[in-house]
Amino acid sequence: MARFDPYENNGGTCVAIAGAGYCVVAADMRLSVGYSILTRDHSKIAHLADKCVLASSGFQGDVKALQKNLAAKELVYEHNHNKKMSCPAMAQLLSNTLYYKRFFPYYAFNVLGGLDSEGKGCVFTYDAVGSYERTGYSAQGTGATLMMPVLDNQLKSPSPLLLPARDAVTPLSEAEAVDLVKDVFASATERDIYTGDKLEIVIINSSGSRRECIELRKD
């Protein structure tokens, strides 16, 4: 007996890396269903506020709904507080929004990246129901298991168990971080069938945000 399955995995991988004065958020642009490609040109990245960017992989229908929901809530915040939401504030809002649907979750695996109120890079990583943590870097999606070990090796994040708390941001420069992202996507593209086609990179720093798009293997 076939039952309507409300979820579908559209594949793809998202990554974010936080630096001392910048944050790099990247996601591939392939949209798949099953073993087919629906489009090679789909952005998984949403600009929620000027220093806050969300990348989400998973079911893109839920991702779109989640992005719209957050954008509307951000506008309400702006009206009430007369300023755009900061990244840590958006991080909490995203967590609450996800948990609100704890019993029919958004099938979205999120990575939120931006600058905190001090101008330092911050990355927040989530599960589908809102559990979140601030880290120095993270990957989510179908290629995440291929990328995280490489990021762990390159970025040497201090253990959160060490006291006093160590700074999670990487000492790499912005250009080095962008190169690392490109390398790590190239590697994941080789073995993950759902990751490839194009890579969209958004870099946020004190002067604003810029976007880079590079080609990935299309097979």
Added chain:
Amino acid sequence: MFRNQYDTDVTTWSPAGRLFQVEYAMEAVKQGSACVGLRSRTHAVLAAANKAASELSSHQRKVFRVADHAGVALAGLTADGRVLSRFLRSECINHAFVYDAPLPVSRLALRLADKAQVCTQRSWKRPYGVGLLVAGLDESGAHLYYNCPSGNYFEYQAFAIGSRSQAAKTFLERRFEGYNDYTPDQLIKDALSAIKETLQGEKLTSSNCTVAIVGRKDDGTVEPFEMIDAKRIQEIIDSMEATEEAPASAAEAESSSMQEDKGTDAGTGTDAAPMDI
């Protein structure tokens, strides 16, 4: 106004077919300090005269951004206005969420009018005591609407509401025919001049007025609704004073005889009905 036996309830008609509570609500608008709105084909400007409850307090906010493409200026019970602004903001957000497009200004005015009408037909409610000038930009250009507590709304090229607004209206009546082709800067100057008419002798400075503008430039880029900062307003006021001298005094003489509201001393607030302070 006149007390009579048909004015207790908003749901009681008078024998002459009037709803006095609604009319009294419109009186509250006339007590508020002045606001003016004007528009060209591509831009709409709102300006408000700031009045503070006392010299010790800050002035009340009378101009609110409702969405990137629209804003309101209000006169009357500003608390009612704040609540209505929140409603308008939420309507715009909901429309954009569902249709992925900005709520057209005429529909925004309509939603507000329908909300106001409900309060004229429920025995447990009272009409909102605030008049709103709704200015915005949509696909069909710039628009300006006036929403009254009665639930009526009208589109205007230029309008003024609040105390001593007749002086501003007289000024606008003389000049509105050219407004469609005015540049944004010309609109702002006229808005400030209209507000100046309502100040009746008091000096116009950037601290006693607020101005906001929304529009689409010639190259197609949209200038979202935002308040103009005090420094720029002062520059415009200074440049206006450099060029004109005394047409203001002629308008003031005819305005004082046409007003039916109470005369107020300079400096005391007229934004709130007595119950609000």
